[in-house]
Amino acid sequence: MPTDFEADRIDRARLSRLLERERARFVDRHPRSATAYAGAEHLFGRVPMTWMNKNAAGFPVYVDRARGARLTDIDGHDYIDFCLGDTAAMAGHSPAPVVAAVSRRLADLGGASTMLPTEEAATVGAELSRRFGLPAWSFTLTATDANRWAIRMLRAVTGRPRVLVNSYCYHGSVDESLIVLGPDGRPRSREGNVGAPCDVTLTSRVAEFNDLDGLARELAHGDVAAVLMEPALTNIGIVLPEPGYLDGVRALTRQHGTYLINDETHTFSAGPGGATGAWGLSPDVVTIGKAIGGGVPVGAYGLSAELAAALTGRADLDLVDMGGVGGTLAGNPMSIAATRATLQEVLTDDAFAGMIEVATAFAEGIRKIIEGYALPWSVSQLGARVEYRFATPAPRTGTASAACADPDLEDYLHVYLVNRGILLTPFHNMALMCPQTTVDDVARHHEVFTDALGELLG
Template sequence: MSTESGVDRGRLAELAARERAAFAERNPRSAAAYQRSDHLFGRVPMTWMNKTAAGFPLYVATARGNRITDVDGHDYLDFALGDTGAMAGHSPAPVVEAVTRRLATLGGATTMMPTEDAAIVAAELARRFTVPYWSFALTATDANRWAIRLLRAVTGRSKILFHSYCYHGSVDESLIVVGPDGNGRSREGNVGAPTDVTNTSRVAEFNDLAGLERELAHGDVAAVLMEPALTNIGIVLPEPGYLAGVRELTRKYGTYLINDETHTFSAGPGGATAFWGLAPDVVTIGKAIGGGIPVGAYGLSEDLAAALTGRTDLDLVDMGGVGGTLAGNPVSMAATRACLQEVLTDAAFAGMIGTATAFAAGIRKIIETYGLPWSVSQLGARVEYRFADPAPRNGTESAAKADAELEDFLHVYLANRGVLLTPFHNMALMSPDTTAGDVERHHEIFNEALHELTS
């Protein structure tokens, strides 16, 4: 019996069981390492590492460029790339050199003192993202949290508005979705919420300007924190005029606009902000800019920075709730400088986006060959195939179109043949090291999987 995804569920179950068995047989060392990890909560360093299609995670031995070798000696083409954290490739040489020099030659991993690298990184981020003043964190989650605190302070308003099924790390306020009745409610599985999320947040569907205006009209929203395209529920692209409409409405209702570029940085050297010519008040980013070394950053507009520094009642230098001892540390700053200046350059992005365009075109052709009701979305160097056609236009639609069984089958099928996608969805990301041959190899295996699935 076929379903909305266009596949026979019995055939899918049969193939998935075969692939899981093959995965277990070919990865005994990873399985054993997982079983030995008694003192890790969930047996993994972070519980989301249990998001695996085959019952246990692969354990990494080495990683270079877009190649990974696991502890069982299997080599993989890596299209997950740390879910954007390794978009520059694993251990890019300029970053390795900069970090080694900082630690081994200059010394000082944590000093609570600035380095000249930080000012150079801030200037480069200002050039790329059009907002002039920058500060640093260790993750984009913290960058978002601190930006939220600043904007609540400067506006005197309590609430932040999000899009349903957005991605902003583990920010408490962002775990809100549109419920069946059209009102906001806590996202499924929200862990230990400090308060009902509707007390802190408002929510609207992506690509719904009327819904956004309805929520902003309450007059209590300090900021709209948004991805210019949704990325963690499958890529959901903005419809023509939507982003301009968001900016117009936020200005109309005296609300600040934050662009979270943590994933949408894939759109180009200046992320979606530069690619689509956007004018946010704040830009937040993390993961990719450090070339694999933990870093986050937030940038402020001229007017916002002036408004904040003019507030003598705000403690911005001690215990006011913004900052951290390790933020802006010498190692993170050295890594980020090297990554932006020498790895994720304008030329590198041009190559990565070209490779992604070829990836997307090839996937569309294969899907069409088998007549499946699927679609493909691309955001610069980032591509995703979805089990729906047309592609969903908002987060709630996208969540409803998920097919966990089919997704897991494709992921383990690819992994068993040496290709990794991000474990959370069908996202493939191109690094500067990803080649046309790598794309062709993915497509060969993907085609084999669909042939077996539809035979």
């Protein structure tokens, strides 16, 4: 909810009128998207995947084509894309090296799904090892799968049943991660959890991000196989680690004989080796997905040498056939080819340097606009990713971050921006840079953002 000071500044009746006006404008500008949505009666929720119904305007923009940092919808409108497929297109849409690698795999070499290895896989594993510091890698199709398989292996090797996550974390649809701390400070299922196989408090423990005392209390039970965490929270809004917090997490997990998994799927924006590389972290497992394939579905998990040896040394664990670790399409030649091209030719060290420079310009410009309107908001940056928050100082926990959401204000800003050719990540005010994003793109966002605030605040 908005703060008292913010409520004084924002006329809620005006906000409601402006939001209604912008939604009406969206409908007028997108007749073909409206028709496509209305006619998709054989799709559950009228979309290929129900997440696509998360939009500010009542129905989604339907894409026609996309390239680099640009997207064009079926109504012919062009957009500067700061959403980038919710990180999946952090390399830009259809980067030329990935297109070439996938085309060669399919057209020249064939064998998109062979259930056999290619030599490229070892090359990709070596590059991931260089970036993240872990020597043994395996592949999945999604980061959700990578997290699920890592959890199973760590339960097996420790003999412990539980996983610990941060309140309001995001690790895909991993059942064990859908736990939060309630207002009374007790763990409970996250609101809206669909079809949980069992009470999540039976499988999981939870602590607030940036709370070492809470983490220590939960680990003291002695039943936690692994702490699964993002080095910075992202999907509830960017929540950055406080000085010493991540070192404290590593010390506590070692003290209690608990493995540490860094989910770098979104925090990959921090640099070529994600937050693990940028901040000198030393997890036992890294999981990642989305961006490493340049838009082609892929995920991966990396293991420490000690953990890999412990697993392969267990004759009782079926890691080859029906043990619950694997998938027919995982590590397929096409996704491996896309990942090699993305890591070696697109999301390079130099590319990250440029993306982070543009993101810094984005963050600095937003701060100036917010300060100019004397709004009690803040800006958080995670490498190539930036978000503006309706709170100051920026929230330090997931629960606090969830509490500062303002759905009507978010919807107004999103639909106002969409109507003027700017796409943000649809579930909060997050902007991601790709190698093709320019300072002119940033300037255009800031121009439209300033106009939106000007109309709202008068």
